[in-house]
Amino acid sequence: MSADPTADERAAVDELLGPPESSWDGAVERTAFDHRVARGGADARDDRHLLLPALHALQARVGWISPGGMNYVCERLTVPPAEAYGVATFYAMFSTVERSPTVLHICDDIACRLHEADALVDDVETRLGDERRQQVLRSPCLGLCDVAPAGLLQTAGEGGDSQIPRVSLDALLPFIDGGPWTIHDHEEGSTPQPADERRLLRRVGVADPSSIDDYRAHGGYEALRLALEHGPDWTLREIIDSKLMGRGGAAFPTGVKWKAVAEQPVHPHYFVCNADESEPGTFKDRVVMEQDPYAVIESLTIAGITTGCEQGYLYIRGEYPLATERLQHAIEEARRHGLLGDDVMGHGVRFDIELRRGAGAYICGEETALFNSLEGKRGEPRNKPPFPVQRGLFGKPTGINNVETLINVLEILRIGGQAYAETGTEGSTGPRLFCLSGDVERPGVYEHDHGVTLREVIDAAGGVRNARGLKAILLGGAAGGFVGPDQLDIALTFEDARAGGYTLGSGVVMLFDENADLTDACLRIAQFFRDESCGQCVPCRVGTVRQEEALHRLVQGRTLGSHDDELVLLEDVAQVMRDASICGLGQTAANAVQSAIASLGVFGGDASDAANADDVPSPTEEQES
Ligand SMILES: Cc1cc2nc3c(=O)[nH]c(=O)nc-3n(C[C@H](O)[C@H](O)[C@H](O)COP(=O)(O)O)c2cc1C
Numbered sequence: 001m002s003a004d005p006t007a008d009e010r011a012a013v014d015e016l017l018g019p020p021e022s023s024w025d026g027a028v029e030r031t032a033f034d035h036r037v038a039r040g041g042a043d044a045r046d047d048r049h050l051l052l053p054a055l056h057a058l059q060a061r062v063g064w065i066s067p068g069g070m071n072y073v074c075e076r077l078t079v080p081p082a083e084a085y086g087v088a089t090f091y092a093m094f095s096t097v098e099r100s101p102t103v104l105h106i107c108d109d110i111a112c113r114l115h116e117a118d119a120l121v122d123d124v125e126t127r128l129g130d131e132r133r134q135q136v137l138r139s140p141c142l143g144l145c146d147v148a149p150a151g152l153l154q155t156a157g158e159g160g161d162s163q164i165p166r167v168s169l170d171a172l173l174p175f176i177d178g179g180p181w182t183i184h185d186h187e188e189g190s191t192p193q194p195a196d197e198r199r200l201l202r203r204v205g206v207a208d209p210s211s212i213d214d215y216r217a218h219g220g221y222e223a224l225r226l227a228l229e230h231g232p233d234w235t236l237r238e239i240i241d242s243k244l245m246g247r248g249g250a251a252f253p254t255g256v257k258w259k260a261v262a263e264q265p266v267h268p269h270y271f272v273c274n275a276d277e278s279e280p281g282t283f284k285d286r287v288v289m290e291q292d293p294y295a296v297i298e299s300l301t302i303a304g305i306t307t308g309c310e311q312g313y314l315y316i317r318g319e320y321p322l323a324t325e326r327l328q329h330a331i332e333e334a335r336r337h338g339l340l341g342d343d344v345m346g347h348g349v350r351f352d353i354e355l356r357r358g359a360g361a362y363i364c365g366e367e368t369a370l371f372n373s374l375e376g377k378r379g380e381p382r383n384k385p386p387f388p389v390q391r392g393l394f395g396k397p398t399g400i401n402n403v404e405t406l407i408n409v410l411e412i413l414r415i416g417g418q419a420y421a422e423t424g425t426e427g428s429t430g431p432r433l434f435c436l437s438g439d440v441e442r443p444g445v446y447e448h449d450h451g452v453t454l455r456e457v458i459d460a461a462g463g464v465r466n467a468r469g470l471k472a473i474l475l476g477g478a479a480g481g482f483v484g485p486d487q488l489d490i491a492l493t494f495e496d497a498r499a500g501g502y503t504l505g506s507g508v509v510m511l512f513d514e515n516a517d518l519t520d521a522c523l524r525i526a527q528f529f530r531d532e533s534c535g536q537c538v539p540c541r542v543g544t545v546r547q548e549e550a551l552h553r554l555v556q557g558r559t560l561g562s563h564d565d566e567l568v569l570l571e572d573v574a575q576v577m578r579d580a581s582i583c584g585l586g587q588t589a590a591n592a593v594q595s596a597i598a599s600l601g602v603f604g605g606d607a608s609d610a611a612n613a614d615d616v617p618s619p620t621e622e623q624e625s
Pocket residue numbers: 245246247248249250251252254274275276277278279362363364365366367368400401402403405406583584585622624
């Protein structure tokens with residue numbers, strides 16, 4: 001489409017990319033030289049990875065990505081407009097249609113629904129009326145389940161984005177009235193657990209997250225000093241000895257992954273911190289990043305220098321403005337203090353970190369989708385093999401770890417790999433972060449050694465809200481599964497989970513009290529997977545739609561055939577998605593629904609099936625590394 005950028009749009013893009021060098025990459029004036037020589041093509045193509053930041057720049061400046069703005073970005077980066085359009089429309093935070101510069105996202109996902117979010121959105125929509133209704137958007141989990149119901153205000157221009165905890169109609173009145181509205185800094189991430197019970201979270205609420213000096217005063221940068229003094233082989237040995245397993249969902253041994261990257265003959269190597277955290281019910285990484293940002297930067301630095309990387313990337317979900325700001329500040333401070341850059345801590349080692357924001361796509365947490373997103377493409381997963389350690393980001397050997405996995409590295413180097421391995425259990429060493437939300441008395445992130453029972457985790461958070469009865473627990477996230485109150489004594493370890501057909505997933509422990517509507521929760525989960533499927537492979541693209549349709553038919557009593565026929569259909573769809581989907585999204589999209597039917601009798605399923613753990617689908621572990 002032929003359309004020109006406005007001056008504002010040009011300025012937003014130029015601030016990121018620098019001014020154009022010639023009319024070939026977007027300059028308004030065509031010089032005599034430009035008439036004879038085309039310049040910058042190869043360089044611009046190398047900058048394709050800046051497509052997402054450039055689209056962010058437009059969205060943040062004018063509140064949408066106009067055809068003129070998009071054309072200018074395409075000219076600057078030599079990306080075909082159709083491709084850029086495909087990328088822009090992939091991400092929920094970008095709008096390719098003009099809209100208000102102020103948009104309020106209210107989460108109506110599972111934890112927030114337990115805090116009346118659904119009714120709240122209806123109410124706000126009604127009060128805004130037809131003309132302003134588009135200013136409020138329903139959102140999947142915003143990673144603020146501990147302060148549900150949650151919101152996110154996206155404001156173009158100076159305002160920026162702000163997280164809103166405990167959204168209420170009263171708090172929204174200025175917005176509804178259309179007057180000026182100031183959101184006070186969202187309250188700090190919650191860790192209700194006493195400080196002396198925490199190892200990974202020892203600095204949360206204790207050290208000032210904006211001060212590198214305070215971080216150091218609380219033991220910060222000791223682990224990096226040890227890693228540099230002893231060298232990569234020593235660090236690798238400690239990580240292998242610790243038997244640390246990844247906390248991002250696939251439970252892959254971290255030491256094995258690091259070793260595989262370090263040994264790759266092809267260079268450069270990259271290391272990525274996966275901070276996309278979009279699994280409904282999950283907010284542990286957010287709390288760590290907001291409250292202890294230097295720990296993430298230090299541990300990513302150790303991962304990078306141990307695996308022979310000079311460049312690291314931190315990919316954070318777009319809906320985390322406070323964590324983004326604090327991490328960016330921490331990176332700059334670390335650079336200023338010689339803890340990142342060409343000569344890390346004076347040891348002659350080079351390592352630097354770039355922070356990149358996602359833009360609202362759950363699938364971008366899948367490691368290869370994340371690489372595509374970083375490269376400026378649609379966040380669609382790649383086939384594996386080749387595995388990331390062989391060919392990852394930009395086709396080079398890449399290590400990738402979850403935020404929680406990485407901060408365990410600091411603890412391992414602090415106490416030694418073998419001492420770390422003696423905590424937790426034989427097969428699941430070390431501590432684990434749990435995200436308590438829903439109908440729980442004291443929501444927040446809690447830290448326990450592996451082997452703790454579900455009952456102990458819930459008790460530590462004060463039990464069920466208002467001392468009500470417990471109906472169910474969603475364990476591991478939307479890709480995890482429901483368990484009933486009769487399963488409170490299960491041990492939370494990888495090995496017990498595997499044997500028992502449940503999952504720890506991303507550490508979600510969401511409580512549903514005796515009054516909760518599990519049918520509603522299942523419908524919302526099914527909608528989530530239907531929305532978030534990238535659509536690349538048929539079993540998931542079609543299966544997630546069919547699953548949601550069948551659930552709606554069951555709820556409405558308008559079944560195709562008998563009620564049991566629908567349950568059989570759901571089981572068939574689940575099986576196909578599990579067996580034939582390319583990535584973990586499709587492979588786990590039916591877990592929660594199937595477990596609710598089998599373990600809890602939701603939708604009229606036979607809850608006696610729960611006695612047979614084999615019938616409860618276990619999460620498909622992704623193929624890793
Ligand atoms: C749909 C989907 C979403 C995912 N989201 C995340 C995420 O937000 N954060 C994360 O660390 N891992 C996520 N993963 C797992 C990653 O693919 C990868 O296994 C992980 O980052 C590896 O880190 P780890 O070894 O430290 O666990 C996701 C996987 C799938 C299939």
